[in-house]
Amino acid sequence: MKFFVHLTVCILSVFSLSAYSRPKVEFRQSTSTPATQKLRSQIDRIISPEKKDLQAGIVAASMDTGEILFERNSDKLLIPASVAKLFTMYAALKKLKPTATFKTTIYTVGTLREGKLAGDLYLKGGGDPSLVSERLWMMVNELIRSGIRSITGNIVSDSTFFDEEKTPDSRPKYLKDQAYNAPVGALSFNFNTTTTYVKPGEGVGSPPVVYTDPENSYIDIVNQGTTGKPGTKNSVLVSRTDYVKGDIGDTVLLRGSIPLDHKEMRFYKNIVNPALYTAHMFRTFWEQRGLKFTGNVIEGNVPSGAKQILEFESMPLWQIVWGMNKFSNNFVADQILKKLGAEAWGPPGTREKGVTAMQDALEDLGINRKSYEFTDGSGLTRNTRVTPRQILTVLSAAYHDFGVAPEALASLGIAGDDGTVRNRFLNSEVEGLLRAKTGTLDGVTALAGFVPSRDNELIAFAIVLNDPKVKFGRMTHWADEIAMQFGKFSRK
Secondary structure: OHHHHHHHHHHHHOOOHHHHOOOOOOOEEOOOOHHHHHHHHHHHHHOOOOOOOOEEEEEEEEOOOOEEEEEEOOOOOEOOHHHHHHHHHHHHHHHOOOOOOOEEEEEEEEEEEOOEEEEEEEEEOOOOOOOOHHHHHHHHHHHHOOOOOEEOOOEEEEOOOEOOOOOOOOOOHHHOOEHHHOOOOOOOOHHHEEEEEEEOOOOOOOOOEEEEEOOOOOEEEEEOOEEEOOOOOOOOEEEEOOOOOOOOOEEEEEEOEEEOOOOOEEEEEEOOOHHHHHHHHHHHHHHHOOOEEOOOEEEOOOOOOOEEEEEEEOOOHHHHHHHHHHOOOHHHHHHHHHHHHHHHHOOOEOHHHHHHHHHHHHHOOOOOOOOOEOOOOOOOOOOOEEOHHHHHHHHHHHHHOOOOHHHHHHOOEEOOOOHHHOOOOOOOOOOOOOEEEEEEEOOEEEEEEEEEOOOOOEEEEEEEEEOOOOOOOOOHHHHHHHHHHHHHOOOO
């Protein structure tokens, strides 16, 4: 409760806006005191000397005084994993503004008489990462109000607002069809993922019951599985095959056996061609409304002279950023990065343009663009390297800039309550108080955010742990223990 009182006081104080006209990013070294010495000894105990392969970069500072309370390797370049999303968040909120939206535009070519469109319907994407099932349904409903009841031409998807790169080469190759490795695209749907549900068939030896959600004409299910005897081993495997590259659709292959008494299973997979996937889903929802379509779903560019009949706006950026950070959504982060690039340098949006726009925002904070390496907006790569001090600088800038502070802080996971830290810090004194962004890859654990001390002094911190010999998630408790020491800190 103290934290929220503290936060409320901070927010109210910014109505003296002159103090918040420029982000505060200056730090000063704290004088060594018994309290800071105790903090150092506690963290030294956690990051013990026997962890000889561990590269640990840690820094923490008071947001009240600007004092650095602890630092170790704070200027060392390290892999941040998904903590990199904090840079994407800050640049987007600063450059695009919290109320910015992404726009999906619909055009027609042909004549409309008595509800029948004799021609093609074009869907032109604007990079909207929030176009999910319910919102696409809303878009179809809005289009119906234009008077169209039947389409005799094609549904054409146009994704030229972004470039053609869907997945960066820097991504680990073993991720393949994993949902969190979804491709990006100017016209995208449901985070460019699909869910496959599998449950036992009617009897032993029969094929399992398989369906996708949402059902669509883009994905073809190849069911080579069987239903096994009750109590037998479950060996079901579901994969998106590589031999279909998304030019006409994707194939999901099911193999193995599911016991007759087994509960329903679900598998999350990415798709290959975002634009076609979105257009097929548009067709599905169109036909579910009882409306007619007799053409094909294809890709193409909106021709000159086409008539715009609908502009559908996304959720506001602040809501999109909230979801990105709470659930560490890689797809959303990389969509935002390309949107940044397109708005700053003109379409098509590219990673390179987006990184340049981000660098501009960071340079305003005094972070030299040659002092780090950034290759995407999500951190799902080992090629991005930043320093803990740079992370702390972004956190401090976001906190002290009222133009972005409410949205930035609200997007961070709440310890023990939600987001990627909902199952962390349980039954600790920072549960419900600490707010942070997580980052995890094989050999990488990172945690950065804010926590009130025992004296109700707000502390911003960045913890980045790199050790190639430690498997996925094995360093998480070290980062959590360090963060809890900041919450236990007291000057008394």
